Amino acid sequence: MSHPDVLIVGGGIVGMCCARAMAHRDHEVVVVESGPKTGAASLIAAGMLAPQAESAAEDPMLELAVRARDLYVELAPVLLDEVGIDVGLWTGGIIQVAFTDEELAERKREVAWQRQSGFTAEWLTPDEVRARAPGISGEIQGAAYAPEDGSVDPQALLEAMTKSAESKGVTTIRGEDVTSLLIGAAGIEGVQTTNRSISAGAVVLAAGAWSGRIGGLARPLSVEPIKGQIAALDWPADEPPAIIYGGGGYVIKRGHEAIAGSTMEHVGFDATVTEEGLTWIRRIASDIYPALANAEVRRSWAGLRPQTPDGRPIIGPDPNVPGLWYATGHGRNGILLAGYTGEILAQLFSAEPIEHDLCCINPDRFWHW
Ligand SMILES: Cc1cc2nc3c(=O)[nH]c(=O)nc-3n(C[C@H](O)[C@H](O)[C@H](O)COP(=O)(O)OP(=O)(O)OC[C@H]3O[C@@H](n4cnc5c(N)ncnc54)[C@H](O)[C@@H]3O)c2cc1C
16 A cells, blocks of 8 residues: 555546556555535436437547447456446337337437438337337327447446456545645656545546545646436336437436436436426426326435536547546536546556547646646
8 A cells, every 4th residue: 555556536437447447457545535525426326327318419538438338238247257247238219209200300310310320320210219118208209229339237246347347356446535636747656635645656647536636636627517317217117128218317226216317407416306306307207208297206316427628538648748638527427437438548557559539538728837
């Protein structure tokens, strides 16, 4: 623990995936995790692996995000084998319904662009949607279908990644806030926590929505919290499993529950559930599945997405401070992108060849003002 190769700030899903991937390459890694703090995103996410359902037409991230999704097909059995935890990988596809003419045109444009770019995407007529989701609203006009999108259980994934990282020698320090980065003339020197200073060869900033609040940053970091509220209702009786996007929200089956969400709110670090939020979620859920109109809200919760101005994460080295790295700003897709983020960061750190062009996630893209 004295002077590790790498110190990671934040033990959410992104921090733990980075820790595991670094430890796999024999780097000595320490993670400092303050809490988790109220609103930490990884514990409350819906868990969709939705690169195609989440992408707008001509999204520069799509190829990388699809690779991130497909990585879980490899990782899930490995994690089960390593630490005995089933991460609940579901690969049954995501249906994105259109209720209006405008949505219909937009969904068709996305399907066309994805197909032309070589991804598997289909257009479903209302009858074809009903064959997969019999309880769907009669109002739908059709749907985009991404047959390879799916989901994981985010809590199981975080537990599995943490255990796997720790089994590879990663040390996790819990209950201490990193208050400041320590940067000297030659680059990063370590961090100051609430209890002590810890020196390290490199520091990875992976503190989610709180990343921009760490003291001593090399420059202001364009990551802000976007609150999302979610509710769990009873899944409609006899309805087959599905993940349906529609009307700006989604419903996903997990266990016996319909997980429905989610709001996008600019309210700072407030992570409370509100009546307004729940009313909106109930409306989305019942617009998709009318049977959910009177379903009881069994549980509800909220969390803070670490959002960047362009919705893409910040992954890679600081251009000016040797040894300072970023793995933050994963916004709506941090569960999807976490596993591959760990691989990218560890590959860059270990000077291994990288499969993708990383310009769309480069840390310095916001820093030319
Ligand atoms: C409602 C909702 C639904 C979502 N659904 C999905 C989904 O379906 N699919 C998907 O891919 N993504 C989803 N996301 C997004 C996803 O949850 C996030 O992008 C992802 O969890 C971010 O992970 P992270 O590790 O960067 O941040 P976090 O999980 O927030 O972890 C950051 C960690 O850093 C710690 N920390 C903060 N400050 C410090 C400090 N000073 N010192 C030490 N530790 C510190 C915190 O305690 C926290 O544990 C959803 C998010 C929300 C809010």
